[in-house]
Amino acid sequence: MRPFLLEGGSVSQMPVAEGKNVQQTVELLTRKLEMLGAEKQGTFCVDCETYHTAASTLGSQGQAGKLMYVMHNSEYPLSCFALFENGPCLVADTNFDVLMVKLKGFFQSAKASKIETRGTRYQYCDFLVKVGTVTMGPSARGISVEVEYGPCVVASDCWSLLLEFLQSFLGSHTPGAPTVFGNRHDAVYSPADTMVQYMELFNKIRKQQQVPVAGIR
Amino acid sequence: MEAPPVTMMPVTGGTINMMEYLLQGSVLDHSLESLIHRLRGLCDNMEPETFLDHEMVFLLKGQQASPFVLRARRSMDRAGAPWHLRYLGQPEMGDKNRHALVRNCVDIATSENLTDFLMEMGFRMDHEFVARGHLFRKGIMKIVVYKIFRILTPGNTDNTEALSLSYLVELSVVAPAGQDVVSDDMRNFAEQLKPLVHLEKIDPKRLM
Amino acid sequence: MADVLSVGVNLEAFAQAISAIQALRSSVSRVFDCLKDGMRNKETLEGREKAFIAHFQDNLHSVNRDLNELERLSNLVGKPSENHPLHNSGLLSLDPVQDKTPLYSQLLQAYKWSNKLQYHAGLASGLLNQQSLKRSANQMGVSAKRRPKAQPTTLVLPPQYVDDVISRIDRMFPEMSIHLSRPNGTSAMLLVTLGKVLKVIVVMRSLFIDRTIVKGYNENVHTEDGKLDIWSKSNYQVFQKVTDHATTALLHYQLPQMPDVVVRSFMTWLRSYMKLFQAPCQRCGKFLQDGLPPTWRDFRTLEAFHDTCRQ
Numbered sequence: 001m002r003p004f005l006l007e008g009g010s011v012s013q014m015p016v017a018e019g020k021n022v023q024q025t026v027e028l029l030t031r032k033l034e035m036l037g038a039e040k041q042g043t044f045c046v047d048c049e050t051y052h053t054a055a056s057t058l059g060s061q062g063q064a065g066k067l068m069y070v071m072h073n074s075e076y077p078l079s080c081f082a083l084f085e086n087g088p089c090l091v092a093d094t095n096f097d098v099l100m101v102k103l104k105g106f107f108q109s110a111k112a113s114k115i116e117t118r119g120t121r122y123q124y125c126d127f128l129v130k131v132g133t134v135t136m137g138p139s140a141r142g143i144s145v146e147v148e149y150g151p152c153v154v155a156s157d158c159w160s161l162l163l164e165f166l167q168s169f170l171g172s173h174t175p176g177a178p179t180v181f182g183n184r185h186d187a188v189y190s191p192a193d194t195m196v197q198y199m200e201l202f203n204k205i206r207k208q209q210q211v212p213v214a215g216i217r
Numbered sequence: 218m219e220a221p222p223v224t225m226m227p228v229t230g231g232t233i234n235m236m237e238y239l240l241q242g243s244v245l246d247h248s249l250e251s252l253i254h255r256l257r258g259l260c261d262n263m264e265p266e267t268f269l270d271h272e273m274v275f276l277l278k279g280q281q282a283s284p285f286v287l288r289a290r291r292s293m294d295r296a297g298a299p300w301h302l303r304y305l306g307q308p309e310m311g312d313k314n315r316h317a318l319v320r321n322c323v324d325i326a327t328s329e330n331l332t333d334f335l336m337e338m339g340f341r342m343d344h345e346f347v348a349r350g351h352l353f354r355k356g357i358m359k360i361v362v363y364k365i366f367r368i369l370t371p372g373n374t375d376n377t378e379a380l381s382l383s384y385l386v387e388l389s390v391v392a393p394a395g396q397d398v399v400s401d402d403m404r405n406f407a408e409q410l411k412p413l414v415h416l417e418k419i420d421p422k423r424l425m
Numbered sequence: 426m427a428d429v430l431s432v433g434v435n436l437e438a439f440a441q442a443i444s445a446i447q448a449l450r451s452s453v454s455r456v457f458d459c460l461k462d463g464m465r466n467k468e469t470l471e472g473r474e475k476a477f478i479a480h481f482q483d484n485l486h487s488v489n490r491d492l493n494e495l496e497r498l499s500n501l502v503g504k505p506s507e508n509h510p511l512h513n514s515g516l517l518s519l520d521p522v523q524d525k526t527p528l529y530s531q532l533l534q535a536y537k538w539s540n541k542l543q544y545h546a547g548l549a550s551g552l553l554n555q556q557s558l559k560r561s562a563n564q565m566g567v568s569a570k571r572r573p574k575a576q577p578t579t580l581v582l583p584p585q586y587v588d589d590v591i592s593r594i595d596r597m598f599p600e601m602s603i604h605l606s607r608p609n610g611t612s613a614m615l616l617v618t619l620g621k622v623l624k625v626i627v628v629m630r631s632l633f634i635d636r637t638i639v640k641g642y643n644e645n646v647h648t649e650d651g652k653l654d655i656w657s658k659s660n661y662q663v664f665q666k667v668t669d670h671a672t673t674a675l676l677h678y679q680l681p682q683m684p685d686v687v688v689r690s691f692m693t694w695l696r697s698y699m700k701l702f703q704a705p706c707q708r709c710g711k712f713l714q715d716g717l718p719p720t721w722r723d724f725r726t727l728e729a730f731h732d733t734c735r736q
Contacts, residue, residue: 037716053339068338087337091328092302098233098323102304106279106339125716126661151661151702153642154621158702161712168713186621188643192328 022133022140029131029145030120032169038124044132045074046144046195047116048202051100051107068107069199070100073191081195085203089192112137115202117144126151127165134205142205145170146194153188234394235324237305238317240407240416242386249362249384252413256353256360259409265351268363269294271374272348273332275340287340289331293347293374299326310420315397316404318418322391347377350384357399358406361387386414438501445498449491456484582631582684584611590632590685591615594692601696606653614653616646617692620699623664625671626655632684634675634691639667666720666732667698677724697727708734 034040051068071081072094080096083089090096100107119132128148134141147166152158166174244252257263270290277285290301306321327334332342350363364384366377388407390399407416459481464473517529588605591613595603604616615627621642628636640646640659648654659665678690705712706719707728719729 082334084334084337088330088333090330090334093326095323095325096302096327099302099304099325102306102321102323103277103285105281106277106285126663127716149702151641151663152622157622160705161702161718164712165716188621 022143026119026131026133026143029143029169030122033122033124033129033131036124036169038122038127038129041121041123041128043074043119044121044130045072045116045118046132046198047072047114048199050110050113052110053107067110069202070096071195071199073195073198076191079191081192083192083195083199085199089196091192113206115141115206117198119144129169134202136206142208144198144201146198148194154186155189155193156186235322235391236319236394236396237322238319238390238392238400238403239308239418240317240388240403241419242414242416243383244362244386244414245383248413252362252384252386252410253351255410255413256351256362259406260353260355260360262354265353265362267294267349267351268292268361269349270347271345273345274343275335276343277338277340286343287335289335291329291331300329300331301325302327302331308421310418311397315400316418317390317400318420319397319400321394324391345371346380347374355406356402357390357392358403359389361385361389386416388416438498442495442498442502445491445495449488449495452484452487452491456481456488459484584613587613587629587632590688594689597689598692598696600699601692603692608652614655616653617695618642619696622699622701623667625695626653628655632688634688637668637671637675639664639671663701663717663720666717667701670721670732671695674724694722694724694727697722697729700729704729706731706734 048069048071051070053066067085069083069085071083073079073081078093080092080094081089082092082096100109113136115134115136117132117134119130122129122131126149128146128150130144130146130148132144132146134144147162149158149162149165152161163174253265256265269292271293272288272290275287275289277287279285286305288303288305290303292298302325304321304323304325308318308320311319345368347366347368348363349366350361353360353362362384365380367380368374369376369378388403390403392399410416459477464477466473514532517532584607591603591605595601600620602618604618606614606616608614612631613629615625615629617625617627619625623642624640624644624646626638626640626646627634636655638655638658641661641664644659644661644664646654658668674691674694678687678694680687701720702718704719706714708730711731712718714731714733717731719731719734721730721732721735722728723730723735
């Protein structure tokens with residue numbers, strides 16, 4: 001239940017740079033995981049829709065450009081996550097999607113902004129690894145890697161342990177500690193922390209127009 | 218805190234249009250006991266659930282004429298219960314064949330950082346109050362009998378004062394749009410509560 | 426092998442005895458033949474009876490004679506020796522067909538083996554008596570008959586005393602919180618929460634720890650009806666492993682006369698799991714081995730090791 005999403009480093013660090021495409025890199029990663037002894041356990045999907053305040057409200061509220069993200073995670077099928085960048089993350093049930101329809105006059109979804117990652121779940125001992133292909137519209141944009149170490153509830157407690165595990169299948173592409181780890185020292189990790197990391201990863205990938213990138217989360 | 222109705226299954230994508238059918242009335246404090254007694258006999262749960270909720274009403278003002286209203290409720294007597302976010306659409310009186318007021322409604326259970334999040338979305342708190350009362354069920358019908366308390370110092374729910382010398386009585390059903398038949402059941406039930414309380418469809422516009 | 430020889434000397438007597446038995450058998454059957462045939466046809470009834478009785482008497486006499494003869498011979502044969510070390514089984518050595526039925530050699534081997542077993546068991550019991558692993562104050566080796574009827578005093582401590590000991594331990598370790606409950610009579614159950622790392626369910630009998638289960642901080646430790654769940658194990662492999670080690674620790678920390686010291690030592694040891702996910706193995710220097718962090722804590726130094734790295 002404790003996913004740790006690791007934000008990837010720069011593009012050059014990523015395996016995709018070795019003259020392979022996204023699909024081949026995903027296969028490479030999953031093969032390494034299988035060799036390690038990880039077992040396939042179904043699939044997963046995380047999606048994210050971007051909303052911005054409709055033109056009608058601009059000016060009057062003075063908060064133009066503020067983006068709101070509404071996300072879903074197949075790991076929590078009855079929940080819906082709503083986030084602001086550097087802001088609070090609301091965990092709600094999926095009726096929140098209905099509310100967003102009602103709020104159409106105030107919040108509009110950005111055109112073709114829907115971004116998602118889909119892939120396979122792997123279980124290795126108490127680790128849960130999810131390797132996904134990030135797609136935006138029709139094109140594959142990058143790779144997401146999520147590692148969850150269920151027994152530990154405080155992120156900073158197990159960062160070294162997690163790093164060692166990541167090195168075992170990512171090799172030199174192992175990322176640095178995500179910001180979530182440093183934020184609150186002994187706070188109990190929650191699903192919202194996972195979603196924040198996915199949101200940050202998606203934003204990063206969005207900005208890197210068309211360049212294939214592997215984000216490690 | 219009002220629990221989301223059981224008929225409401227969570228959906229993704231906002232396809233299901235849920236409507237709340239509502240009848241309202243009120244009783245004076247001294248008639249409360251006899252009404253509770255009557256409801257005990259009529260409803261499924263012999264002993265009513267009591268509740269003590271804090272409700273905040275938030276407004277989002279755009280350039281449209283009417284602001285967007287959301288209601289955030291939290292239970293004050295049940296720690297750990299999720300917050301309840303509620304959207305209510307414009308009420309429709311309908312014709313004589315429909316015996317209850319109908320309005321669009323969306324019920325959402327959320328985490329406890331709801332107020333912060335609504336502020337971040339641009340909502341501003343309009344008013345708040347505390348509601349204390351009893352909840353009965355009869356099939357899919359929900360009957361709440363509660364008293365509204367004014368909050369004297371903003372944000373301090375300990376310092377309150379009763380708004381009136383009466384209790385508000387609401388009979389409501391949440392059902393998918395177009396199921397006007399439920400309003401017949403509601404009328405029949407309301408008939409059985411007479412003359413203790415007269416439940417009617419009250420047009421809020423008339424009161425403004 | 427004097428017995429064997431003496432048996433050989435009497436072989437003659439054996440042969441005679443066997444023929445005497447045969448004679449006895451035939452005379453006995455003649456008695457019954459006579460009875461079966463009944464009276465022969467004679468001129469007079471009186472004659473018939475006389476002849477039958479005379480015949481019957483003759484037969485009985487011969488039975489008597491044969492029996493006497495057999496008794497005489499049996500004295501000659503002598504009794505089979507009873508002071509053979511293997512008693513009657515010693516006679517198996519006389520079986521000439523060794524290859525087909527090697528019973529005797531097998532028997533000897535089994536005897537030697539059981540002898541040795543008894544010897545080793547005796548040694549082991551002596552040694553174990555010195556290292557009292559028994560978790561009560563009873564003296565080892567005291568026979569069941571002489572064991573005192575009353576329970577050992579350490580098992581009938583007043584609940585108030587147990588409460589005191591536990592609350593003192595609770596105050597000793599700020600990062601550890603101990604919640605004591607008594608859902609079933611006087612036996613206490615503890616729910617120990619160690620930081621934000623793990624929870625331990627400890628089932629006590631007086632001040633002895635009977636059973637312990639380790640679970641994750643975010644795992645449910647209660648059954649549906651709200652009682653402590655003392656049976657189901659953790660969903661995580663790492664805590665299943667720690668549970669095994671904790672059970673080992675229960676057997677290690679033993680001091681029957683001072684049960685409170687035992688509980689305190691166990692809790693001190695348990696506290697070293699505070700850094701379960703943060704401490705690398707003291708031997709191989711790594712965090713993970715087969716996907717598990719160092720789950721073993723040395724009983725003396727409290728250092729972290731992987732299960733397979735410990736000395």
